[in-house]
Amino acid sequence: MQGLVIEETDDTKDEMTQSREQLQLTLEPIAGPAMSQVSVSGASATLIGRAEACDVMLAHSSISRRHVSLTTNKDQWVVTDLGSRCGTFLNSVLLQPETPTPIASGDLLRIGPFTFRIKWGEEGHKSHATVQEFAAPGTIVERVSAHELDSLAIRRLELLIEGASTIHQATNETHLARAVLELCLEGSGFRRAAVLGCPDSNGQVPILASHDLSENQTGQFTFSRSLLAEAEAGHVARLSLTTDALMGHSIEQLGIQCAICAPIMLDNSVTGYIYLDSRESEQPGFKDATGFCRAVSQLAGLALANLKRADLQRRQNKMDLDLEAARHAQAFLWPKQEGVVGRLKYAMRMIPGRIVAGDLFDILQLDEHRVAVCFGDVSGQGMGAAILMTAVLAHWRAAMARYEDPAKAIDAVNKYTADRSAENMFVTLWTGIYDDRNNTLTYVDAGHGHWMIKRVNEKPQHAPIPGGILVGIDPDFRYEPSSEVLNPLDRLIIYSDGMVEHQGTSGEQFGAGRLEKAIAESNSPAQDVEKGFKALIEYVEPIGLSDDTTLASIEVLDNDKGEE
Secondary structure (H helix, E strand, C coil), rough: CCCCCCCCCHHHHHHHHHHHHHHEEEEEEECCCCCCEEEECCCCCCCECCCCCCCEECCCCCCCCCCCCEEEECCCCCEEECCCEEEEEEEEEEEHHHHHEEECCCCCECCCCCCEECCCCCCCCCEEEECCCCCCEEEEECCCCHHHCCCHHHHHHHHHHHHHHHHHHCCCCHHHHHHHHHHHHHHHHHCEEEEECCCCCCCCCEEEEEEECCCCCCCCCCEEEEEEEEEECCCCCCEEECCCCCCCCHHHHHCEEEEEEEEECCCCCCEEEEEEEECCCCCCCCCHHHHHHHHHHHHHHHHHHHHHHHHHHHHHHHCCCHHHHHHHHHHHHHCEEEEEEEEEEEEEEEECCCCCCCCCCEEECCCCCCEEEEEEEEECHHHHHHHHHHHHHHHHHHHHHHHCCHHHHHHEEEEHHHHHCCCCCCCCHHEEEECCCEEEEEEEECCCCCCCCCECCCCEEEEECCCCCCCCCCCCCCCEEEECCCCCEEEEEEEHHHHHHHCCCCCCCCCCCCCHHHHHCCCHHHHHHHHHHHHHHHHHCCCCCCCEEEEEEEEEEEECCCCC
C-alpha cells in the first residue's frame, strides 16, 4: 500500500516499539536440523518457506518455496498453510490448505523436518520445580533399554487398560495430568510422583500435577538435571545409586534412592514428563515400574494429541463464527457488484485475503447531479482490518452526507480514525464527487495512488502522486482537493494494492502495466473487472491470492442515458 514517508518522533518510536513487542511471537526449534530461535514481528505477514525471498527460509527439499504464513491482528495469531506439497502440522494435526488456523503459546508447529514450539504472551504455570544437579560418584543416570521396557509384567496390564479409559476421558490438560499421576502411583510402586511441563528459558520446570505419599514430605520437588536432560532427548531415563555411591549434598539431604523420568511425546516432540522417585527407607518401585511408566507416558501422549486436536477445532470454530459475522457486516455495507448511480455506471469485484477483507468501496448519490465515490485499503489483514474498514466506511457515508465535500469529508474521517484506531492501523482512502453539470470529478487521494483514467481512444492516464498522507496518522492534517474532467464514456479505474503487488512464480509483481494491458481492449466497466481479475489470477497461479484484492471501474454515461 503506497503512502508518504512519516518522520518518527521519539514518542512515536517508543509506542511503535512497544506495539511490536506485544505482537512478537517466538519459534523455538525443538526438533529437526539445527537452527537458531526465530522471533516474528506482528507488523506484517511472515512468510516461511524454502525460497530465499521468504522472511524465514528453511532449506530442505520437503519444504515448499512458499510453505506457510504467520499473521496477527494484534489479538490473535493465525497460521496458514499456503498449499504446501508436504503439509503443515499444528499439534500433530494436519492443517487444511489456505485455511487460517488460530495458534496459542505452547503449540507445536511442524514444517517438514523442523518442529517449533510457539511462544507468545504469558507462559507457564504458577508453581515451578527447581532443577538440581545430583550427579556424583556412584550415581548412575542411564537410558533404559528397549528390552526392559517391553517386559512389562502381565499383572499390571489390567491396570493399564482401566487407566487408559480414565486418561482418555480427561476433558483438559489438568484433568489429564491428574489421571496420569494417579495411574503411575497405583501401578509403579513409587510413593512420590509428578507430571511436569517442559523447562522454560530460565530452567524452571512447571508442575502440572504432583502427589507425595511418603512419610517425609518435603513440600518441593527437586530433580536431577542429568536425568531430565536424558529424557529431553525423548528417552525413558532412570537414576539409581550403587552400593558404594558417594552421594552429593542434595541427594543425601533428600535421600533419593531411585528416580525415573519418562517423556510425554506429541508429534515426535517432548511436551512434558512423568517423574517418579523413591527415598530412604522406601521401596524403589516395582521391578517393571520403568516399563509401566513408559506405557503410561505413551497413553498420555495419545490423549494429549486428542485434547490438542479438539482444542484446535474449538479455536477454528470460534474464528469461523467471528469471520462469518464480519463477512455479513461487510456484505451489508458494500454496494452491489454492478449498477448505475446517477450518470455513473460501475462494476466492482472484491476477493478478500485469507481471512476477511480490509478493502472498501462505496458509491453514493448526493443529489440530482452529484455522485460520491470512495475506495480504500486498510493496513494489515484479518479481523482488525475488517472492523476498521467497516467503521471507516460507515463514517465516510455520514461525513459525505453532512459536508458534501470530499476534502472536508476525509478530514472528518481522518480525525475519527486517528483518535480510535491502533498505532499500526492506517487507511489509504480515495474519495471523489462527480458533477454531471460540468463533467468534473473533484477528488482527494489520501495516500492511495492506485487508480487511472481511461479516456475514449487514449492511453490510460495514471494517477499522480497522492496529495495527502494516509488516514489515521495525524488527526489535525487537512487535505486539499484536486479535479479532473470526465467526459461521457470516460472510465475511472480504481484498485487496491493487492491488484498490482501480488507476485508470480518468478517473484515479479503483477504491476499496473499488466493490468493496463489486460483491459486495453475492454469497452465497459464489467469487462474491465472481468479481464483484470482473469489476468491476475492466471499470473499468480499456482500460488493464488494472499491479500485483499479489489478492482472497480466507473464509466460516465452518455447524456441521453439516465439512471436504470
